[in-house]
Structure formats: structure tokens, C-alpha cells
Amino acid sequence: MTREDIRTAVLASLAEIAPEADLARLPPGAELREVLDLDSMDFLRFLQALAEATGIEVPESEVSKLATLGACIDYLAARAG
Amino acid sequence: MPSLGADMEAGTLVEWRVRVGDTVRRGDIVAAVDTDKATIEVEVWQDGVVEELLVAPGTKVPVGALLARLGPPPGAPPQPAEMRPAVPPRPEPIPIEVAPPAPVPAEPTPRPSPAPRVRATPLARRVAHELHVDLAVVQGEGPGGAITRADVERAAGRAVAGATAAAPDRLGGMRRAIATAMARSKREIPHYYLGTRIDLSRALAWLAAENTPRPVAARMLPAALLLRAVALAAREVPEMNGFFENGELHLASAVNLGVGIALRQGGLVAPALLDGDRKSADQIMRELADLVRRARTGVLRSSEMGSATLTVTNLGDLGVESVYGVIHPPQVALVGFGRIREQPWAIDGLLGVRPVAVATLAADHRASDGHRGARFLAAIDRLLQEPEKL
Numbered sequence: 479m480t481r482e483d484i485r486t487a488v489l490a491s492l493a494e495i496a497p498e499a500d501l502a503r504l505p506p507g508a509e510l511r512e513v514l515d516l517d518s519m520d521f522l523r524f525l526q527a528l529a530e531a532t533g534i535e536v537p538e539s540e541v542s543k544l545a546t547l548g549a550c551i552d553y554l555a556a557r558a559g
Numbered sequence: 560m561p562s563l564g565a566d567m568e569a570g571t572l573v574e575w576r577v578r579v580g581d582t583v584r585r586g587d588i589v590a591a592v593d594t595d596k597a598t599i600e601v602e603v604w605q606d607g608v609v610e611e612l613l614v615a616p617g618t619k620v621p622v623g624a625l626l627a628r629l630g631p632p633p634g635a636p637p638q639p640a641e642m643r644p645a646v647p648p649r650p651e652p653i654p655i656e657v658a659p660p661a662p663v664p665a666e667p668t669p670r671p672s673p674a675p676r677v678r679a680t681p682l683a684r685r686v687a688h689e690l691h692v693d694l695a696v697v698q699g700e701g702p703g704g705a706i707t708r709a710d711v712e713r714a715a716g717r718a719v720a721g722a723t724a725a726a727p728d729r730l731g732g733m734r735r736a737i738a739t740a741m742a743r744s745k746r747e748i749p750h751y752y753l754g755t756r757i758d759l760s761r762a763l764a765w766l767a768a769e770n771t772p773r774p775v776a777a778r779m780l781p782a783a784l785l786l787r788a789v790a791l792a793a794r795e796v797p798e799m800n801g802f803f804e805n806g807e808l809h810l811a812s813a814v815n816l817g818v819g820i821a822l823r824q825g826g827l828v829a830p831a832l833l834d835g836d837r838k839s840a841d842q843i844m845r846e847l848a849d850l851v852r853r854a855r856t857g858v859l860r861s862s863e864m865g866s867a868t869l870t871v872t873n874l875g876d877l878g879v880e881s882v883y884g885v886i887h888p889p890q891v892a893l894v895g896f897g898r899i900r901e902q903p904w905a906i907d908g909l910l911g912v913r914p915v916a917v918a919t920l921a922a923d924h925r926a927s928d929g930h931r932g933a934r935f936l937a938a939i940d941r942l943l944q945e946p947e948k949l
Binding site: 496497498515517518519522523525526528529535536537538539 | 767770771773774775776778780781782821823824847848851852876877
């Protein structure tokens with residue numbers, strides 16, 4: 479999986495949870511929960527969508543590493559590699 | 560048309576999911592209905608065969624209107640029955656013979672009003688009901704000063720779409736529904752408020768240990784434990800779980816937790832998570848996830864609307880420390896949870912840092928006293944100290 483594949487998967491997963499958001503203009507460093515107004519249930523659904531799209535299960539202890547779009551891509555790229 | 564919440568007056572039939580001649584069983588989804596708040600899947604109340612569909616899709620009808628007629632199920636003695644929704648409609652005050660003191664239609668029970676009788680045509684009354692117009696303030700220009708539909712529409716300042724409703728203005732309708740229910744709550748319910756800080760270190764440690772080996776799809780959120788604790792506490796202090804109607808408290812036999820769910824486009828709904836006292840925290844988590852997903856995609860079921868016996872709201876995700884809620888009438892209590900944050904916590908003369916959340920109670924003083932409310936919050940606290948038993 480390339481970084482671009484991962485980026486696409488992350489954005490598609492976010493779009494499932496926040497369909498109204500303009501994800502194309504999402505700054506890579508912005509806190510996802512903050513800018514997309516995600517509550518804990520939304521974030522759990524996002525992780526679920528990510529697991530389905532990439533096959534990567536994020537352990538509970540590492541969830542905090544996925545706070546921003548850039549961090550999500552870095553984390554998943556490291557796991558996929 | 561079932562009452563899908565105390566604040567609902569009418570619904571628009573979107574589609575039938577059954578046809579004449581179909582055999583239906585209790586709990587089957589037979590129709591979809593649009594309310595101000597959401598699209599609701601209507602479940603049937605009893606077994607039978609669909610004999611007649613009385614309302615065409617696209618039609619807006621008041622709560623209590625007959626939607627369809629059911630015949631007996633095959634093999635049963637012939638006894639025609641109405642198709643009753645899974646949530647039995649509350650007694651409906653339509654037609655209103657006396658102008659209510661304020662435009663609060665669809666109350667569970669009509670209350671006596673000292674207001675003078677208003678002369679109005681039945682159609683004018685129905686339109687006034689739909690447009691939230693108080694007939695007492697409308698100038699009647701019909702025969703003998705009677706109020707006509709045109710008078711009502713003039714008073715409302717806009718034309719009405721006619722018998723067939725257009726697609727409802729969901730957000731505006733939801734705002735109005737919330738306004739009606741909350742204004743009624745503050746007008747009628749003498750709220751009292753209590754709050755307590757709860758140490759959640761045991762609950763969160765237990766949750767973390769439970770979640771560690773689980774895939775994301777099977778993980779639990781703290782909300783599942785909080786809801787479970789509230790449901791069990793409601794069994795211990797039953798005065799928090801029920802309805803205040805006709806001047807007295809009616810205890811509910813089931814604990815159906817209304818869960819406040821904020822919608823992404825604005826507004827909120829509080830569908831019920833049924834029988835919370837009889838479900839495990841895991842089961843509550845699964846149902847909560849399903850409820851949130853369906854609430855946000857706009858498809859809830861009739862059995863989830865209007866059946867809550869106690870509401871829980873959790874604004875912790877937004878960072879607020881505490882929330883003192885407005886009770887959803889005719890319920891008698893609302894529990895609020897704020898954000899879980901690490902705080903200094905003194906115990907046995909030692910100072911430590913613990914994850915703490917403020918639990919609050921807004922309760923109806925007609926139904927209970929502060930002493931019982933305090934017992935209720937204390938029970939929630941105690942239950943959360945033994946998460947493995949939840």
C-alpha cells in the first residue's frame with residue numbers, strides 16, 4: 479500500500495463519518511476530532527472504517543497516535559511497511 | 560400514526576413496507592414515517608394480515624390517525640383489528656374543543672383549561688394545530704366571527720402546503736419540536752439539580768484491560784459503562800424512572816434509556832436504548848453504536864421513539880465539565896455526564912490524580928425529593944466502582 483493509497487483510505491473513512499466535511503482542504507496537521515467535530519463514538523467508527531479499508535487494527539494504546547491526518551498516514555504507512 | 564415522542568403532533572407517511580394481503584408479525588417494520596426529527600421505521604404491534612392501507616404515501620396525518628387495518632392471522636378466529644404501532648399512541652387531544660393556554664399540542668393528556676371557548680371550523684383547528692397557531696389570538700372573519708382556515712393562515716403569516724405535506728423542513732421542524740418540549744418542561748416541571756464527582760479510575764482501568772485484546776469493532780467506550788450504571792441505579796431508585804402524568808408519578812416497569820444524540824447538521828434526538836437494566840455493558844455498547852449510526856443517518860424505529868423512561872446526556876466529548884439538563888416531559892429525570900479529566904483526588908489523607916467525571920441529575924420535584932435523587936447519584940457512583948459487575 480502506497481502513502482497515496484493510505485491517504486485515500488483515511489479520507490474515505492473520514493468521509494463515512496463526516497460526510498458534510500470538505501476533506502480535500504483538510505490541513506494535514508489539524509486535530510481531526512477538533513476540526514471535524516468527532517465525538518468518541520465517531521472516532522471509534524473511523525478506526526473501524528480504517529480497519530476495514532486497510533486491514534490494520536490500531537491497538538487501544540496507540541489510538542492517540544492518529545490525532546491528525548498526517549499522523550494517521552505516517553502511522554499506517556509504518557504499520558503497512 | 561404512532562406518537563413517536565411527546566413533542567410529536569403529526570407524521571408524514573413516506574412509504575409502506577407491506578402490501579394488502581401480506582402476513583405480518585409483531586415487531587415487523589410495516590412503514591416509514593417522517594417526523595420533524597427523523598425518518599422512523601414503524602413496527603407493527605400484533606400479528607395479522609394487512610387488509611387495507613388507509614393512508615397514501617406523502618400524506619401528513621395527526622398522531623392517533625388510523626394508518627391501516629389488519630385482519631386476524633391465518634388460522635385465528637376472525638376478529639378485525641386496527642394496525643397498531645409498536646408504541647401505543649398516547650391519548651390524543653385532537654380535536655381540541657378548548658383553546659389551550661399555549662400552543663402545546665399533542666400533550667399526553669388534555670388538561671383542563673380556563674380559556675374561553677373559541678369558535679373555529681374543524682379545518683381551522685387542524686391547520687392551527689399544524690402551524691402552531693394559538694386560536695385564542697386569531698381574529699375570526701367567518702360566519703358569526705368563527706375562525707376559518709384562511710384566518711389561521713393569515714395569522715401564521717404563510718400559506719400551508721395543503722393536505723399533502725411537502726418534504727419536511729427537518730432542521731426547522733426539529734428546532735420547533737425541541738422548543739415545544741423544552742418550553743413545556745421548564746413551564747411545568749419544577750426541576751431540582753444535584754451533582755457529584757465520580758472517580759472513574761477503576762472503571763477506565765477495567766475498560767482498558769477489556770479493550771486491549773479486542774479488535775476495534777468490539778471495543779467499548781466509557782459511555783457503555785455509564786449507561787449501564789444509570790440503568791441499574793434506576794432499578795434501585797425507581798422514582799427516577801417513569802412519567803409524571805395526571806398529577807402523579809407512574810413508575811415504569813422497564814428501564815428504557817433515552818440517549819441524547821447530537822446530529823451533525825444540528826439539533827438532537829433522544830431515542831431509547833430499551834431495557835438497559837437487563838443488558839450487559841457489551842450489549843449496550845453494540846446497541847448504542849447502532850443507535851448513533853441510525854440517528855445520524857436519519858432512520859430510527861418507532862419502538863425507540865417516545866418509549867424512553869429516563870434520559871442520559873453526555874457532553875463530555877465537547878470538553879464541558881458538567882451538564883444540568885432539561886427533563887424531557889413526561890419523564891421525571893435526566894442524568895448528565897461531563898468530560899472525564901484527570902483531577903487531584905484526596906483519599907485517606909493522600910492526594911492522588913484520578914480520572915474524574917461530574918455526574919449530574921435534573922429531577923422533577925413533583926415526583927421525587929433531593930434525598931432520593933442523592934441516593935440515585937450515589938448508586939451510580941457505587942456501581943461504577945465495581946465495573947466488572949456491570
